[in-house]
Amino acid sequence: MASSSFAALAALAMSCLLILLPCSVSGWSHGGATWYVPPEGAGTDGGACGVPCNWHGLDIVFKVDACSNPNYLAVLIEYEAGDGDLSAVELQQRDIGWASMQELSGAVWKYSSRSTLQAPISIRLTSGSGKQLIASNVIPSGWQAGRTYRSIVNYY
Known part of the structure; x- marks a missing residue:
């Protein structure tokens, strides 16, 4: 009984020791994050600092999320110039009408389909x-998760 208690105490002490190691010893680095929306999750006047972005000369790009698949599309919309946040994003598949996408987080918008998306x-x-x-x-036939697709439009 005493040896099993000692083993449990030793295991606990070792796990605490690992947690207390400085980053330089453990190989871990300090985490960091960028949050582009206010803490309450509401929109802003645009940009990371709450001011409208001016990406003059750059076209909007759509980075297809790595988790996207034939029935699910999530895109990060970058270099969108203009007067603030997007209020709506919609997609139109080949030979199908417009469908609303949902804001997933910040500039990431998603669409889930019950059938294969038609590019x-x-x-x-x-x-x-x-x-x-x-x-x-902008999202071509044969699109791939993880790829970036450049448009030829922007708010100027």
């Missing part, structure tokens, strides 16, 4: 002030 896929963005633009066929 090419167009994406319609609506800004906070109601301005719309369409990235036609």
Whole structure:
């Protein structure tokens, strides 16, 4: 009984010792994060600092999330210039009408389908002030998770 208690105490002490090691010894580094929306999760006036972004000269890109699959598409929308956050994002599959995407987190929008998505896929963005633009066929046939697709549009 005493030896099993000692073994349990030794295991506990070893786990605590590992937790207390400095980063330089353990190989771990300090974590960091960037949060682009206020703590309450509401939208901002745009950009990381709450000011409208000016990406003049850059076209909007859509980074397809690594977890996307033939029935699920999540995209990170980057370099969207304009008057603030997007109020709506929709996609249009080949030969199908527009469907609303859901904001997953920050600039990531997702769409789940019960059937295989039909590419090419167009994406319609609506800004906070109601301005719309369409990235036609921006997600091509044969699209792949983890890839980035560049549009030829932006709010200028």
